Amino acid sequence: MHKRTMNITRIQHQLFVSIVCFLLAIPALPVAYRSVFGGYENVEPGDGSAGFRSQIEGFVDRNIGLGDKMQVVAIDMRNFGTRSEPVVEGLDGWLFFNSGNLRRRPEGKLYDAENIKLWYDLANTLYAYQKSRGRAFVFFSAPDKTSIYPEKLPARYQWDVSQPDSLELLHRKLAASAIPFADIRGTLRSAKQQHQLYDEVDTHWNRLGALIAFNSVLSELGMEEKAIPVARVLRGFETQKAAEQLVAMSGKHEARFVRRPVFSENPFETRDLAIREIDGNEVNEHRRRLMAASNRAALDGKLRPRVYLIGDSFTKNYFTPLLARTFGSVHWTHHDHGKIDWQAIEAADPDIIILEIVERILN
Numbered sequence: 001m002h003k004r005t006m007n008i009t010r011i012q013h014q015l016f017v018s019i020v021c022f023l024l025a026i027p028a029l030p031v032a033y034r035s036v037f038g039g040y041e042n043v044e045p046g047d048g049s050a051g052f053r054s055q056i057e058g059f060v061d062r063n064i065g066l067g068d069k070m071q072v073v074a075i076d077m078r079n080f081g082t083r084s085e086p087v088v089e090g091l092d093g094w095l096f097f098n099s100g101n102l103r104r105r106p107e108g109k110l111y112d113a114e115n116i117k118l119w120y121d122l123a124n125t126l127y128a129y130q131k132s133r134g135r136a137f138v139f140f141s142a143p144d145k146t147s148i149y150p151e152k153l154p155a156r157y158q159w160d161v162s163q164p165d166s167l168e169l170l171h172r173k174l175a176a177s178a179i180p181f182a183d184i185r186g187t188l189r190s191a192k193q194q195h196q197l198y199d200e201v202d203t204h205w206n207r208l209g210a211l212i213a214f215n216s217v218l219s220e221l222g223m224e225e226k227a228i229p230v231a232r233v234l235r236g237f238e239t240q241k242a243a244e245q246l247v248a249m250s251g252k253h254e255a256r257f258v259r260r261p262v263f264s265e266n267p268f269e270t271r272d273l274a275i276r277e278i279d280g281n282e283v284n285e286h287r288r289r290l291m292a293a294s295n296r297a298a299l300d301g302k303l304r305p306r307v308y309l310i311g312d313s314f315t316k317n318y319f320t321p322l323l324a325r326t327f328g329s330v331h332w333t334h335h336d337h338g339k340i341d342w343q344a345i346e347a348a349d350p351d352i353i354i355l356e357i358v359e360r361i362l363n
Contacts, residue, residue, distance in 0.1 A: 093256065094152040097203045101360040102146050105159035111166040112363045119357060120173045122338050126310075126353050127179045129345075136352045138220050139174060141167055142205065142213070142314035143185040144359040145198045166362035182220040184213045185359070195234075200258045201242045207268055208234065208261040210318035218326075221352065226326050228267050235264040273324050308350035310335045315356050327352070337361070 088096040096102065104110075123139045130137040146153060150161065164172075167185060174181045188197055188209060197209030205213065208230070215227040242256040307323050307330040309315055316332055323330040331348045333341065335357060345353070 088154065088157060090152040090154060092152065093200055094149065095201045096146055096153060096157075097360075099144070099360045101144065101363040102157060104363065105146075105165075106157055108159070108163075110159070110163055110363065111169055115362050116166055116170050116173065118338055119362065120170060122340070123174060123179055123181070123355055124177060126340075126355055130350075130353050135350070136180075136221055137355075138180045138182060138217060138352070139355045140182040140184045140213070140217055140220075141170075141362070142312070142356060142358045143167075143188055145203055145205075147185055147359060148188050148192055148198060167359050170362065180220055182213075182217045184216055187212060187216045195230075195261070196237065196259055199242070199260070201256050204314060205318075206261055207263070207318060210314075211267065211322070214319060214322045217354065228322070228326075233263045233265045233267055235262045238262050267325065268318060268321050270321050273321060275320070275324075305351035306348060307331070307352045307354065308345055308348050309333075309354045309356065310340065311354070311356035312358055314358055315354075319356075 086098055088098045088102070090096055119139075123137075127137045127139075146157075147167075150158065171181060171183060188205075191197060191209075191212050195208055196206070197212065198205050211228060211230060211233075215230075218224060218227050237259045239257050240260050242258045305327045307327050309319060309323065309330055309332045311319065311332060312334060316334075320330055320332050331344070331350070333344065335355070
């Protein structure tokens with residue numbers, strides 16, 4: 001009897017260990033898949049062969065929360081165990097977020113057909129919705145800092161910029177379908193010859209970069225007369241102490257100083273705006289608040305044109321005051337990687353819908 005009890009206990013123990021090992025192995029599925037099928041394959045546009053890989057990674061990321069970490073592990077294994085730091089130390093003290101897009105580019109893996117299709121389909125759906133109502137739509141992508149300042153990257157992260165990438169291929173598809181878009185990357189690559197447009201130690205553009213992007217979007221909408229001339233509001237640059245995201249992520253706590261634009265007229269001022277947050281949902285640790293802002297001088301019922309901006313951190317803090325000051329009202333919400341709240345859009349009744357995504361999520 002005692003021996004039989006021990007056998008049952010041993011079986012239970014083995015079963016428990018097996019279940020634990022299985023659960024611990026789930027996050028490694030993306031690594032195993034890439035090992036068998038050759039890593040991040042560079043599929044041709046229109047080829048849906050990346051779907052299964054994305055489904056595995058999506059399941060792991062949503063349910064286990066380790067998708068991004070396992071991507072880093074996979075890259076480390078291919079690099080013979082070298083560590084993938086979250087921040088790349090560039091030239092002249094510049095810091096860059098070490099995104100998957102940045103790591104894959106030097107390997108020649110410049111585009112992701114599945115993501116191109118995802119964002120094209122969403123832009124096309126929003127465009128058709130607005131067109132059916134006789135109203136306006138425009139798409140744009142906030143460029144990665146690495147795309148605007150590749151010369152600040154270490155040599156091992158350089159890539160052939162003459163080859164088409166996800167954003168270029170998406171722009172081509174939008175143009176072929178006559179879907180309005182603003183080429184912000186091209187605009188900022190030209191404008192950087194005159195001014196610094198991104199902080200040295202942050203992933204985001206600075207306020208001047210945001211203002212130039214904003215004016216470019218207005219131009220695409222045929223509203224150049226509403227643009228805020230840079231020459232009128234920019235006073236110059238000043239050196240400021242930085243306490244930014246990438247400094248903390250780098251693990252280096254020394255003081256960093258950056259050049260930031262200073263304005264004689266601050267178009268980003270919010271004190272004269274009525275701003276309210278409508279809900280408090282969160283997605284992947286990012287606040288997905290539906291935020292509404294309007295000019296206090298506007299009367300209720302006359303907040304036209306109404307703008308609905310679907311975007312991310314590149315537009316929430318900078319574009320919201322610019323749009324609220326330029327138009328009657330603006331609603332901002334996170335794009336939630338393509339999940340659109342149609343009830344919120346219909347309730348806002350927008351004259352203009354703007355869809356913005358940061359470049360790195362395309363690849």
